[in-house]
Structure formats: C-alpha cells, structure tokens
Amino acid sequence: MTAVSVRLKFQLGARTLATIPRRLVRVALSLDDVLAGETPMLPALPAQADGYVVTSLPADRVDSLNTHGLLTAVRQRYVRYHADLRIGEAAWLATLSGSARSGLKRKTKRLAVLSGGTLDVRAYRTPAEIAVFHPLARAVSATTYQERLLGSGLPDGDAALQGFEALAAADRVRAWLLFVEGRPIAYLCCTAQGGTLRYDHVGHDPAENALSPGAVLQVEAMRQLFDDRFAWFDFTEGEGQHKRQFATTGTACVDLLLLRPTLANRATVAALGAFDGAAGWAKRTLSHPRLARMMRGIRR
Template sequence: MVDAGGGACGVSASALKLQVGARTLASFPRRLVRVAWSLEQVLAASGPVLPALADADDGYLVTSLPEGVALDAGGLRFVRQRYVRYYVDLAGGRAAWAAGLSGQARSGLKRKAKKLAAANGGVLDVRRYRSAEEMAVFHPLARRVSATTYQERLLGSGLPEDAAGLVAAAAQDWARAWLLFLGDAPIAYLWCGADGDTLRYDYVGHDPAYHALSPGSVLMGEALGDLFADCFRWFDFTEGEGQHKRGLASGGVVCHDLLLLRPTIANRAAVAAVGGFDAAMAVAKRWGETPALKGIAQRVRRA
C-alpha cells in the first residue's frame, strides 16, 4: 500500500539475525511495518510518513533512509545496513551518461558485448518486452533462467512464478523487460517496474553456466541504452550495492536501513545480542584479513 506521504508500506515478518556470511546462527523473529523510501524521496530527502502501528506490530523497518535525515520517532533504533542507493539520470541523455562512466567501465561494456556476440555467431540477440501480450511471452522464458540463479536458489528473490502481476503492470505501461539469448536459449533476464518517473531494478538474473560471457552485464548495458529513448526520468538500482551498480550509475546517495522497535524487554535483548555479535564479527573480520589467520577464516566460513 502507499501512505499519504507517498512511500511504499506493508507489514511483513522479519528477523534480527546472528549471521556469518550466508549462515544464520540464530534469529529473533519480529513483525515489522516496512516503510520504503522511493528514489525521488531519497533525492529530495523528503520521505514517507510513518503509519500508526497495530498492537501486534513490533516496530518499523525503514529502508533507504538518507544519511543525515532524522526520523521523529521514539523507541529502539538499530541500523541493519549502510549502502549507496545508486541511480542513472536518464534525462541527461545517453552521451552524458556514457561520458560520466570510467574508461574501464566503457571499454568493459564494449568488450563483453563483443565477446558474447561472437559466441552467438556475430549477433547480440537482446529482445524487448513491454505490452501485456509481450510480457506473457517473456515470463515463461525468464522463469527458465530464474530457476538456475542464486537469487532464486539462495535468496528467494527470483522472478515470481505467477505472471499475473507482471502482465498487469505491463497492461498499465508500468513495466519494461529484456531477455538475452544465446542461440535459441535465454541466458539472462531483467524485469523493471515503474514508480512514477522512475524505473526500478526489480528482478534480474543470468544462467550461471554462461557466467564467463558476462550476460548480466551485457543485458544491463543494452537495457540502459534503450531507456534513454523512453519516458522515464530515473533508473533506480534500489537498495544494496554491487560493482555493476557502481560502474554504471551516474550518481548515488548514502543511505541506511533502520529498525525502529518498541522499547520492550524482548526487543532490547534482541538488539543488544545482534549489536554485540555484529561488533565481534567486525573485529574478527579485521583479524581474518591478516595473512596468518586468513586461511583459518576461509575454512570457518566454508564449514
């Protein structure tokens, strides 16, 4: 749902976790109201209003809160992660965007596209999908790719199995999608939903069997090239960081995800446990970077 302040909100189950890499050692489940800042709100440093909590709610999870912006809310505060919210300024034009990339990023895009085209008989086969009818064709092909990806297998964030939401968004002209083919087989997909003048980086993945051909990077470069002739003002890489985001973005805002919890004894204990554990892991990580301990740390993470 969207509250009066324009931010996306919703109630979801979440957890404070004691985590080493991808391994969760313990967790503290919580019922949280998620309040997500849109890219436009992040850029304006003016975000959504916090909705009232129901009796069963433990608090809020506020995502993409810009650094330096204060929320007028009481309770326990716990920062879950810090990152740069990267974006591309589409209104500036393709030439300005390309000129703003590093020489390494520009040459890398060209080299990877050339390599993949050579593997496909000299042709880079990228197919575009926009209408509801086209999205119905896109979905089963993209699902074949999504089923192979770490996003789906490890993170549970693959392309939805039900096409209804994707097709409905396309029917309102609120979606864009792309597939990259090698021969007759799709090997990478990208699906983006619209939020006003912003197009979001929602679902993405590539078949790991073709990782050496950099299909995800090639498809992302082609998609951005298309969008400079489209109707959107911004392309939003959303929360979290990654080398591909840094390399292709034209700007970014330092943000953090913030938990605002009711000051109960259980919540205080959970925050203290997770905060202490994270601090200990940060120290262990620094120690683990020393040559004498690096091999031991790697064996522990793989265990």
C-alpha cells in the same frame, strides 16, 4: 498500515545462522522519497506490531526522524545507487572508465559472435510480450544464486504473471532477455514508479559467468532507456560492483529497525548489535592485505 511477520536475521554473507521473528510495519522509501530531501513521518503503529523496519532512509536524516521513543538499531549502511537517464547515452557512457568501456565492448562482441554475429537482446513491455518473457526468464532465474540462496528470484506462478501483465497494461514494466544460440542466459525485469524504473529482478545462468552476460544485458537495456520516458533508473537498496559501475550517482542510506522498548526487544537489539559488530570486525580483519596474503598462501 498493517504489520507483517519479519524474521530478523543473524546473517554472514548469504548464510543465515539464526532468526528472531517480529511483527513489523515496513516503511520502504522510494527513490523519489530519497531525493526529496524531507524526513518521512512514521505511520501509526498498530497495537499488535512490535515496531517498524525503515529502509533507504538517507543517512543525513536519521537524527531528524521521530522514533517515538522506540529502540533504534541500524541494520545496514549502503549507498542507494541510481542513474540519471536525462543526461543521454553519450554522457552516461562517459561516466564509465575507459577500461570499463573497452571491456564491455569486448564482452559484447564475444556474445555476438556466439549468436552468429549479432547480439541477441530482446525487449518486452506489453502484456502479450510479458507472457512470453515470464516462463523464459523463470528458467534462467531458477539457476541463479539470487533464487537458490537469497529467495529473491523472479516470482513464479500464475498470480505473479498476472501481476506483471497488469503492470504492463499500465506501461509500468520493462524487461529484457539475453540469448545465446537461441537460449536465454540472462534476464532483467524492471517495474516503474512514476518517472523511475526500478532494478527489481535480475539474474543470469551461473554456467555463463565467464561471458559477463549480466553486465552486457545491463548496458543494452540502458541504451534503450535513454529513448524511453523515464528520468531515473533506480538500483534500489544494497551495494555491489555492478550498481556502482552503471550508476551516475548515489545517496548514503541506512536501514533502521525500531522496536517497542520491551525487555525481549532490548535483548534482541543488543544481540543483533553484538553480532553485527563482530561480523563487521571479522570482515575488516580478513580483508587486511597482510592477512589476505597469508590466507592465499595457506590455500595454496
């Protein structure tokens, strides 16, 4: 495997305060890897590489990973959420709370009314359909915080479109758009890896936040997937209320940074550890109910 340039971030929320460049071999575990119950073996480290970044390593396998004496730092802890599509739509809906089902039904009805009485969700999977989907979804993606703040919007350009069309030709793309009055306001684009469909690219027009278009679109996509060929819907790395709500289960995971034990890398690991620790302490402190009430009073 080859090393790629990675900027290690000192990050608070969506704001990056500083970065440190390193050349790292990325070892990204798929959902199948996560569920397999086996500890991965790291590939040989190229001479020019500073180390590895391992993502979605199950937390219970950290101690069994052979780190080859490299410096080790946990960059992130999270639950990797996934939905078992084999259980069927009725059983999946039963995993949602009564209030969640009621709220989603109300939001779906509201969006349907805005489109003349019928919810306007359109699905795309063939190369020709993806060619129609891509520019429409790109228009939505350009408005989203995922693209403006995180740089993780739907990939743009002819090369990106050709890549999606090639995946579609191999039956490895499922995509959806939600329209209101003929205008797309939310998109979801997923790619397949074996029997797993990945939650790769998602977003909605922030001007329509009050309508909860992302949640409504997710439900409609899930309904269709229970009649498709996939066993799992993988919400990928990172957490969020949306993922917790629609998943049926999850696996506690960590992202690991492994660096050669040089003086510069020791300083890097120490700095990242101190920063992450301070950020975590600040988050816990500010979330304390008494302090939260005080801050609300100050803002008023």
